[in-house]
Amino acid sequence: MNEHATKAAAFIKDEARTDWHDESLWFVRSKRDKAAHSIPEWEQLRELASQIKDHTLAHLDEYLEAFEAKAQENGVTVHWAADAGEHNRIVYRILSEHKAHRIVKSKSMLTEECGLNEYLEEKDLEVIDTDLGERIIQLREEPPSHIVMPAIHLKKEEVGELFHQKLQTEKGATDPKYLTEAARQHLRHSFLKADAAITGVNFAIAETGGVVVCTNEGNADMGTHLAPLQIHCMGIEKILPKAEHLGVFTRLLARSATGQPSTIFTSHHHKAKKGGAMHIVIVDNGRTTQLGRPDFRNSLKCIRCGACMNTCPIYRRSGGHSYDSTVPGPIGSILTPGIDLKKYSGLPFASTLCGSCSDVCPVKIDIHEQLYKWRQIIAEEGHLPAVKKQSMAIAGSVLSRPGWYKAAGKSARWLTRWLPRPLVYNPLNTWGRDRELPESPKQSFQEWYHKNRPAS
């Protein structure tokens, strides 16, 4: 079994917990459905968003440069990072120049992708994640399991125990209100003494040079308002041409993510506050390579809403950690093979190709079709397990030859009918471990047809 299958099997062993995880995410998907179905023009919005993103990706170089020029006009310093390493070095350099030691950071999948926290901690800087879910997993020293709800895999009892150990809350406390209040008080200290605030970026507007940060907790705002230095880190694909395009995406983002009409905070940052400094770091880290792959280019349209995770029947039953990738779930399974094909060669197979991800996607990424295409590349490049490869070659030979097919079918039916059960249901028969094989009929349809429609 591939790595995802093995990890999924381990996750699923606790069936009650798997059901709880599945139901929690299905609840979010249902809220999303309600929100999406309450907007008559939902499908037009998706189409519009998809076209805006397609257009922007086709002219990405121009829009990025326009954005940089406008941001500089606003007095913002813009940096370009080719990869994760350069991104981390740039952020560290800015922090050093401002003698910043204590940093608060709001949610950013990009900094997660670049491993920024670990890098800065090695340099003896303090980085506090201020999104509640992010803070929880930071205290647990584990990666997020979901891009919007990073601690969705944890139960409130586990958070209670963690906070008891780390934040000295009462032992056994599980009341979410109490625990959230404890986190607020704890984070308040970090906000007040922070030298710098780092945020992710949801949208960057080429026309205005501004960045837009969406949160539900206001933590990005607390950070950027209080700390003298603000740094916004963004992937090159976050660009939108004009401010007027933003409304299309803010309407789609929160509804797709959580079923809310909009995020509680949608903050627009255009220039540094009085006496402060504002930097934007624009990161490639493999995105240009992905842009150069016609079949996979449009994965860069992703606005990181997480809807494909909430709808994915496999994600819901295997948890985000089973993907072992910064971005898990269906979208992660088409993004990560482009970064390391060998390492992530199992992920495009962690799907039934049911297509729910593509239909739920607010920017119409053909996720399941890209999964199919990655499978072809993985096989061509020799990353399929040998057994799989060989059995498919045999299947291909049999199924293209009517005579072989007839003989194989007949013997398969005969064998499953007459072999002793333990031989058929052997340990290699993963179908038969928890499922019966179909009962073998005495005659195939072909054979029936010849007997019953002899004239033809």
Add this chain to the structure above:
Amino acid sequence: MKIALFIPCYIDQFYPQVGVATLELLERLGCTVEYPEGQTCCGQPMANTGCEQDAIPTYKHYVNTFSGYDYVVTPSGSCAYHVRKHYDVIEQSPAVKQLRKRTLDLSEFLLDVLKVDELKARFPAKVGVHQSCHGLRGLRLGPGSERNIEAPSAIHTLLNMVDGVEIAGLDRADECCGFGGTFAINEPDISVKMGKDRIADHTRSGVEVITAGDMSCLMHLEGILRRQGSPVQVKHIAEILNSQA
């Protein structure tokens, strides 16, 4: 109208009664149906596993076997979808182009070509509909719960023409059953869990018979039902539409 019947490999071998029901149903509706000799498979098992190259000889065999008909009808949304969607890797001769357009799932053929609006069929049972993903999201045989679109569901439309059928409501209208071709054997734990969860949804509603337009989903669900010793039956939609009980 020259109509060819395509009976997918696993139906041919394991569920011949589905092929029989499809053929009889079409004949009762006045169609003259040919069953071309030597037919095998659409090639999907190899292609979905990433081995499209190994599938190409099977694609070519399908094209040779089924060219020259006005329609190829098959009791499988999944196989029809595969031919229409993925036969783009072979040379697009006029025959291939025509075949890709004219390979239809049974329910599409009944509703869109024959324009069936009544059936002399009777099947007194509480029936749960399993929407196969390739039929639903591939061929768009229904609206799909994700999209904000008003569209009839082909399988519901057809079931409503059958006397005695009571269609059960489900908590999750169109979640995948977890079959997914070789997924079922490569990720068996999740595959089975998905199947069990689907079955639980149907049994909560008191379903006696689970039906679908794809026997592959039903083969997977039936395998779990039989292992559980459940009295719930599975029947391909063709079997219900062809019932005279």
